[in-house]
């Protein structure tokens with residue numbers, strides 16, 4: 001028999017709501033009949049308590065620091081899988097057989113290059129364009145070159161478009177970088193594997209082939225697979241939201257890239273490195289930086305710390321930190337930013353401000369140091385995250401499209417604006433009065449200043465992290481652009 005929860009309303013009316021239990025004994029109250037039966041909706045700002053779907057792809061237990069792809073612990077995936085094998089697992093639900101692996105590899109290879117006339121679009125972006133802007137625009141543009149990709153409900157066709165996206169997202173990323181530094185775009189090579197091919201397209205020049213080291217290749221492979229999926233985060237929810245309107249895969253993934261960009265989400269990896277650079281260059285002590293974070297009037301956060309779901313530790317951060325030690329503890333490889341990061345972590349983890357709020361390092365805290373060591377410039381960090389997350393977005397896209405009960409995603413709201421009023425002609429309007437919305441739930445709403453302008457946001461697009469962080473050169477910092485793990 002299904003368990004139920006009883007909800008009692010102010011007028012004494014009660015309703016029985018079914019309780020849904022997941023494979024890992026996660027409990028949810030199913031409210032899908034709530035409005036139809038009672039007229040009430042739920043209000044859950046930022047979706048902290050809302051399950052938006054049932055999914056069989058990724059499991060997270062944020063209290064215990066557990067992350068599993070299709071049931072496999074992330075630690076085992078990290079120890080044994082390649083990024084592409086992980087992508088196949090996420091999309092299809094099972095680890096690939098040798099035959100499935102070979103077939104997908106062929107599809108990736110065949111789909112690695114970009115149409116010749118498509119390559120011309122890169123020249124249309126200004127030199128200072130952020131590569132995330134180029135990436136999202138170009139993924140969306142790619143759909144015009146692949147019209148069958150508009151509707152994909154056939155598995156073979158889905159596999160082809162998924163391979164095209166996973167392969168081309170990497171080619172576009174490298175091309176965006178090459179365009180931004182004024183170098184010719186490098187063609188992919190058919191004899192190289194996924195990560196090596198990416199590094200080749202990033203760093204080879206017409207007169208000099210770049211041969212990546214095994215160490216750099218395996219570090220990037222690990223980075224990508226650790227980012228491959230993370231259940232219903234901001235960007236994946238965006239992909240599902242867009243896909244629910246039956247938008248094509250290219251449009252849905254491009255939307256995911258845009259959602260990932262923000263510094264509270266995937267953009268945090270760039271923001272962390274800008275924060276560490278600022279601390280290094282200003283000579284500020286880690287204690288002083290943490291004091292500014294805790295002071296809160298400066299409006300800055302400890303970037304790479306905190307997570308909506310993880311409340312003890314992020315298992316991906318643990319693996320990243322171990323890799324940092326492996327790479328950077330060698331003679332001649334040390335990076336002062338790693339020392340600063342470790343000092344920040346140590347101080348934060350013995351400080352009641354962070355402990356009482358369950359703030360621990362997340363995946364972005366150490367990942368930038370690995371990318372920097374592989375020669376990836378800061379403004380490409382979130383692009384690398386997007387390459388890694390593409391299989392997860394695709395897996396969620398497919399799961400959603402195969403859901404027989406799938407409907408367009410369309411949340412409701414509680415309206416708190418003015419009640420009905422009549423139009424006022426321009427000559428009858430009186431000066432500017434500040435409109436202050438009052439939240440009946442007691443939550444703080446953004447308040448406009450006297451001129452009606454919204455208060456400055458805590459984080460700005462330009463710094464990607466905090467006001468203390470100096471603005472990077474146009475398009476972001478290119479620090480670290482010379483690979484040194486090679």
Ligand code: ACO
Nearest residue numbers: 263264265266268301302303304305306307308357362364
């Ligand atoms: N530094 C300082 N204080 C923080 C931080 C931080 N990094 N993160 C959260 N807090 C504080 C908040 O000020 C708040 O304090 P209060 O209760 O006294 O007001 C409390 O901790 C809870 O924070 P919320 O913002 O409500 O937590 P939420 O779950 O909404 O946000 C988030 C999670 C966005 C990740 C947040 O921790 C953050 O901004 N971290 C820094 C950015 C970052 O690293 N993002 C990457 C996340 S991982 C990923 O997306 C790949």
